[in-house]
Amino acid sequence: MIRRLLVANRGEIARRIFATCRAVGVETVAVYSIADTDSPYVAEADYAVQLPGSAPSATYLRGDLILAAARKTGADAIHPGYGFLAENADFAAAVADAGLTWVGPPAKVISVMASKVDAKLLLAEAEVPVLPSWTDPAAVDEFPVLVKAAVGGGGRGMRVVRDADSLAEAVSSARREAFGAFGDSAVFCERYVEQARHIEVQIVADQHGNTVTLGERECSIQRRHQKIIEEAPSPAVSPELRENLCAAAVLVAEAIGYVGIGTVEFLLSPDGEFYFLEMNTRLQVEHPVTECVTGFDLVRLQMFLAEGGQLPFLSAPPMRGHAIEVRLCAEDPASNWLPATGQVHRFEVPEVSARFRPMLQPGLRVDSGVEPGTVVGVHYDSLLAKLVAWAPTRYEAARMLAGTLARTRIHGLVTNRDLLVRVLRHPAFLTGQIDTGLLDRQPEVFAPLLSSVEAVRLSCLAAALAAAARRRAQAPVQRGIPSGWRNVPTVAQSVVYDGPAGPVEVGYRLDPSGALAQWWVRAVDPEELDLAGLGPSGPVDDHPPVAVLSASPDEVVLDVAGIRLALHVHEVGETAYVDSAEGSLSLRRLPRFPVPVQELEEGSLTAPLPGAVGRVLVAPGQRVGAGDLLLTLEAMKLEHPVHAPADGVVAAVTVRPGVLVDTGALLAVLTPA
Template identity: 65%
Template sequence: MISRLLVANRGEIARRIFATCRALGVETVAVHSDADTAVPFVAEADRAVRLPGDTPAETYLRIDLLLDAARRAGADAIHPGYGFLAEHAGFAAAVTDAGLTWVGPPAKAIAAMGDKLAAKALLADAGVPMLTTWTEADQVTDFPVLVKAAAGGGGRGMRVVRDAAGLAEALAAARREAAAAFRDGTVFIERYVERGRHVEVQIFGDTHGTILTLGVRECSIQRRHQKIVEEAPGVVPPQVRQRLHEAAVAAGRAVDYVGAGTVEFLLAPDGEIYFLELNTRLQVEHPVTEAVTGLDLVRLQLLVAEGEPLPFAAAPPTDGHAIEVRLCAEDPAQGFRPAAGVLHRFSIPGVAGEFAPLRGLRLDSGVVDGSTVSVHYDSMLAKLIAWAPTRAEAARALAGALARAELHGIVTNRDLLVRVLRSREFGAAEIDTGFLDRHPEVFAPLLPPDQVPLAALAAALASAAGRRATAPVLAGLPSGWRNVPAFPQVSRFGGPGGEIEVRYRLDRTGALAEWSTTPAAGLGPASEDATPVGEPAPAVALVEAAPERVVLNVDGVRRGFRVHRVGSEVFVDGPDGAASLTELPRFPPPTAKLAAGSLLAPLPGAVARVYAEVGQRVATGDLLLTLEAMKLEHPVLAPADGVVAELPVSPGGQVDTGAVLAVVMPVTEAP
C-alpha cells in the first residue's frame, strides 16, 4: 500500500490530491518552485521539497529533481496531477524504474496517446470514429480547418484557419507555441466542424482487465480552445450517449488502459461523433463526475495504483446535475489577457466544502487571501462546482455564488461566467464550442456603467468613515462637517470607465445633503441644492457609512455596498456588480512622459520573438513581436500605420508590466 505520496504538481490539483490522502491516512510530499514557496499547497503537505528556480522548465518539468525529491522525502509513490509531466511517458517509466508506484496509466499507454497523430491511427483501427486529418498545408482540400499540436493539450498550439491564405502563419505560430509548451513543435491539421460540441467520457481501468465508463461530460463553453464551463451529465440523446460510451471503452481497450482517463469527442450537429484525444490523466473537470456519482476519483486512482480492482463491476447511476466553472486571472474584454499580482481578497459565499464529492457548492482552489498569482504558470485560480437536483438549479446557484464573491486585486473572468450561466441559450443547452464568438453580450461587466457613480459614492463615504474612525480628535463628527455649509467633499477615482470625481456634502446630522459625480452621467444630485450632472438621478439617502460597509437608499430601495481598501485601491461589491477603483491623489506627482506611439507590456513576461526592426514601415495589425507569459504567447500588433521608431527589446529578454516594447510613429501620406 502507498504510505507517502509525492505530488509532482502545484496549486489547486496538489491541494485536491492532498485532501484525499488525508482522508485515507496517506502522508503527503509537496515539491515547489521558489515562486511557490508561500502558496497554500506547500503549507498543507506533511513534507515539502524546494525545486530551485521559478519557471516550469527549471522546476516542475525536471524529472531528475522530482525523483531526487521523492528519494529525499522518503516517498514511495508519485502522483503527477494534471499538466506539466502528467502525460509524459518518460516520467512514468522513470518513476517505476526507480522502484516507486506511479499513480497513473502505464508508460506504454501514455506513449501511445501522447502523439495525437499516432493515437488517431491506432484508435481508428479499433473502430473509433475520426475526423479527416492532414500533416502538410498542401494536402488540405477544404476549409475551415483546425491546426493542433501533436503533443500536449489544453488548447495550446491550436488555431482555427478559414482560408488558405492564413494557413502558413497559423502553422508557424502553432509550432512555436507547441514547442514552448510541450518541447515538441509537431502539429497536424484537422477538419473543423462548425457548431460542434465538445463532449467527453470519463473512463477508469484497473489491472484486472476492467474498463468502465463513468458518464458523459459537456465541455463546449471554451475560450482559446480551453474549457471554462463543464457539466455532468452531458445533455445528449440516449443513443448518442451509448455510442460515446462504446467508443470510449474501445479506445481504452486498444491501449490496455489502467487508471483514470478521459476520451474526448466532437459531437457534430448531425449527431455524429469524432474522436479528439484520450487524456491519460485526471481531468481538471473531474469534480462534476464526482458530484453526480458520489465517487472520489483520486481515491480510485490510488486504489488502482496499489493493484486493487475497481470496487464496482458497473458504473454507478448518476444523481442530479453538476456544473463547474474555471475562475481565471484574466481579462475577457482584452482577449482573455492573463493577469498577475496579489489577490487581496478571495471569498465565495455559501461554499459547503472543498476538494471532496458533496452536494451543494464545492470549491477547489489554489489560492487564498493574499496569494500572489505568478506569471510563470497558468491563470486558473480556482474551480467552483455546484450540484443540484436539476441543471437549472445548479446553474442558478453557481451564478449567484459567483456574483456575490469578493475577488479583489486581480481582474478575473467572473462576470463572463455569470453572464454565460444566466444566458437564455445556456439554460436551453443551446451551446457549442463557438458560443462565446456568437454571444458578445456575455463580455459586458455585471455592473452597468450608469451604476459606477453609486459605487464611487460608496467608496468615498467609506474612505471618509475610515478617516473619521482613526481621527485623533472630534472623531464623532461627520467627515467634512462645517459649522457653516461650505464646499463639498471631493474624491477622485480611476475606474472602469476612466476618471470619476465624486462631490458630496453631509448635513449636521450626518445625512447626505447633496452629491454629484463628473464626468460620468446617469446619476447626480440627491437634493435640489446640488448641480445636476447628466440625466435626472434617483434620490439617494445615506443609511449607514462605515469603513467597510455603506448602505444607501436609492429611490426607496436600500442597497448595501461592501468596501475593501488596500492602499489607494478600493474594491466595492454591490447588488448589481463589483467595481475596482483607484483613489487618485489631489495633487498627482509628475511622471515621465511616454513617447507617442509607445506600446507597453500588459504583464510581465519574456519576449519570445521579434518580427520588426527599427525603421520598418508597418500597417495596422502587423505583428511586431510576441510576449510569452502564463504559458501563452501574446501578440503585440501595430496600432496604426507607421514606422517603428524604437524597439528596445530582444528575443529572450524579460520585461515588467508597463515596459516599453516598441514605439510606432504614425506617418501621414503626402496629398
C-alpha cells in the same frame, strides 16, 4: 501500498490530491518553484522541496529534479496531476524504473496516446470514427481547419485557420505555444466542425481486465478553445447516444490496454455524428463534476488502481442529479481577456459545502489554488479556482452556481467571474442549446454584471463615504464630528477615482445634521481634473435623493427611493473594492497632487501585460506594414503578439528575448509613415 506520495504539480490540483491523501492516511510531498514559495499547497504538504527557478522548463517540466526530490524525501509514489509531465511517457517510465509507484496509466499506454496523430491512426483501424487530419500543413486542401498540438491538452496550441494565407503563421505560433506548455512543438491540422459540441467520457480500468465508464461530461462552453464551464451529464446526450459514446470509449481503452483513470474526448456534430478527438491519460481539470454525480473520489480511485486493486463495480453507476463546474481565471476583460497578474487581497465564496473533495449531499464545492495574500505571476496558467454546484436538476445547479459566483468577493485581480455568471444565466445555456461557438454568437455575455449607470454611481458614492468614515475612525481628535462637517455648509467634498471607464469625480455635501444633502458622480476629462480639491471645473449633474442609513469603513447602507441597499467596501492602499447585490466594482483613488511622469514619444509600443519577451522580429531602421508581427510576449503559458498599429519604420527596439517586462513597459518605437 502507497505510504508517501509526491505530487509533481502545483496550485489547485496539488491541494486537491493532498486532501484525499489526508483522508486515506497517505503522507504528502510537494515540489515548488521559487515563484510558488508562498503558495498554499506548499504549506499543506507534509514535506516540500524547492526546485531552482520559476519557469516551467526549469521546474515542473524537469523530471530529473522531481525524481531527485522523491528520493530525498523518501516518497514511494508520484502523482502527476494534470499538465506539465502528466502525459509524458518518458517521465512515467523513469518513475517506474526508479522503483516508485506511478499513479497513472503505464508508460507504454501514455506513449501510444501521447501523439494525437498516432492515436487517431490506431483508432481509425479499430473502426472508431475520426475526423480527417494532416500532419503536413502544406497538404491541407480544405478549410477551415484547426491547428492542434500533437501532445498535451487544455486547448494549448490550438488555432482556427479559415484560409491558406493564415496557415503558416498559425502553425508557427501553435508550435511555440505547444513547446512552452508541453516541451514538444509538434502540431497537426484537423477538419474544423462548426457548431459542434465537445463531449467526453470518463473511463476507469484496472489491471484485471475490467473497464467501466462513469458517464459523460459536456465541455462545449469554451473561449479561445479553453473550457470554462463543464457539466455532467450532458443536456444533449440521449440514453441511446450515451450508450454509443460509452461503448466507443471502452473500445478505445481496450484497444490500447488502458489501466487507470482517463478521458476519451469526442466531437459531436450538429447532425448527431460523433468523432474521436483524443484521449487524456490523466485526471481532468473537470473531474469534480463526475465525482458529484457518481459519488466516487477519483483521486482515491486512481491510487487504489495504481496499487493493483480491482474495480469494486463492473458497470456504470447511475448518475445522481446534475453538476456544473466553472473555471475562475485571472483575465482582464478590458484588455481583450489577457491574463492578469497581482496579489489576491480577498477571496470569499459564500455557502461552501466542501473543499477539494466529493460532497455527501447537493451543495457547492470549491477547489482553489489561491488564498488571500497569494501572488499570481506570469509563469503559470491563469486558473485561480474551480466552483462546482451539484443539485437535483440542471436548472437548480446553474441557478445556485450563478448566484454564488455573483456574491463571491474577489479583490486584487480582475477575473472572468462576470462572464461566467452571464453564461450560466443566459437562455441558450439554460435550455441546453450550446456548442463550442456559443460565446462568439452571444456578445452580450461579455457585459459586466454592474452595467446599470445608476448602480455604478451608487458604488462610487459608497466608496467615497466609506473612505470618509475610515478617516474619521482614524482621526486622532474629535472623532465624533460628522464626516465632512464644515463651518460653511455649502462646501462639498469630492474625490476623483479612476474607474473602469476612466476618471470620475464623486462629490457630496452634508447638511448640519450630517445627512446627505446632495451628491453627484460625473465622468471627467483627465485634462480637466481638479485634484487639488478646488471644486468641479464644469457643470455638476444632481442625482436623485439618497439617504445614508449608515456608513462605516467596511459597509455603507443606502436608502434609494425606499429600497435599502447594502454596499460592502474593502480598501487596499488607494484601491476600493465595492461589492453589492448589483455587482462589483474596483476604484483607484487618484492623488490630489500627482507626481509628473515622462510622456512616451509618439509611436511608442508598450507591453499590454507583464511577461517575458519571446521573439523580437524587427530591428531599428526596418520598414513595417500595419498588422505586421513585431515581437511576442509570453505569459501564463500563452504567446501574445505585438503588431504594428500602422505603416512605418522601426525607430528603436528597447527589449531583447527573455527579458521580463511589466504592463506599460516600452517595447519599441515606431515612426509612422
